[in-house]
Amino acid sequence: MNFWHFMIANRQQVLDLTLEHIALVGLSILFAVLVGIPLGILITRVPQLSKAVIGGANIIQTIPSLALFGFLLPAPWIGERGGRLAVLALTLYALLPLIRNTYAGIQSVDPAVVEAGRAMGLTDRQLLFQVELPLASGVIVAGVRIATVLSVGVATIAAAIGAGGLGEFIFRGLAMVNNQVILAGAVPAAILALSADVGLGALERRLGSLRLRS
């Protein structure tokens, strides 16, 4: 039985696991955006915190993913379900690119433009939402893109703690020493990663053109 036969014969399961995979990644990125972008903004306002925050996110990133899943296992409520655990771990992994890119994006806005805005009487809030964030949006979306592509890969390992997703096929294939089964997980995961990269890359370029200067 070759790869295509296996995919067609198991199309329902391929679809289910792919959707599960998308849900894991989507939820994690959503949480990471909700936490990471405000943290990135915070450290442009309180620069004393920037080392600690970026350093902390950096350290999380250096923990091997399987070990991070293991560390979180004893956590109450979270540890009860593989899915919750996987989303938390993936969120933690996605934080670094989001915090770093939000910070770098805002820092790279032309200081003359920010100063002009301030001098015209924009409040801090108006400066942030009307000037800094729109001009940083290309760089921030680049962070979302990096985090998403990364998460699609890491999420395959979440199957090891029973979170489901395309990793199921990969682990099953490894146990069965069956390449077709491994590919049934790996190929859709690769397609997901590529699609996220291309789609978010296009959005990034669109937003990036906002900051074209004279």
Add this chain to the structure above:
Amino acid sequence: MTTSASAGPAITFDRASFRVNGRALVHDLTLSVNHGETLVLLGRSGSGKTTSLKLINRLLVPSSGEVRVNGKSTTDWDPIRLRRSIGYVIQDGGLFPHFTVSRNIALVPQIENWPQEKIGARVRELLALVGLTPDLGDRYPQQLSGGQRQRVGVARALAADPPILLLDEPFGALDPITRSEIQKEFRDLQRRMKKAVIFVTHDLREALLLADRVALMEDGRLIANLPVTEFPHSDEPLVRAYVEAFSGTAPR
């Protein structure tokens, strides 16, 4: 925004100094500008002109002494209200690259919540005032020439009709022909507007063209503060040096 009614000078520097790490960028500056008057702050780079300007709209706060706008110390003003009553123009406009020309000009009326029709009418009026055609309103700043961007910068500063206008080397980046054109237009505009204007430049010819009074700064200190007609004939050595440096290079 009609805060200009009060008597007395629009802007007063009262022994104002601004120090960074013990170094005085502006030292003991005392100077005032009346309503309807144009003061040109002249001096070489690093003489403290721009710093002085930023003390007026509270982008900076004096380390000692005070700066008063309409009789009230800048530290007693709500900074947002203060800045919205002062137009500010910088080199190359400082326009928002992600806003169209119209939105750039409408910035202050927009944040002041003017009704939309009034904003639209004001934008059209200002485009005409600074010599731009209405169709430019839909363009982005990077699609304009340097001279056009500078005109938009002036229009944006004038949008809410502030009683005070600050300009920091606004025409410095323009080619000589556009520059002289826009200088003359600005002079005519300013004669009609009757605002308190502080104009920063290092260009003596620009100063003599636009000023009612010229104040020369050097190393953060005020060297001279003279009516424009007297300035070129001053005996003050630094003023003479400045004037001579220009008459040596200026085409007659």
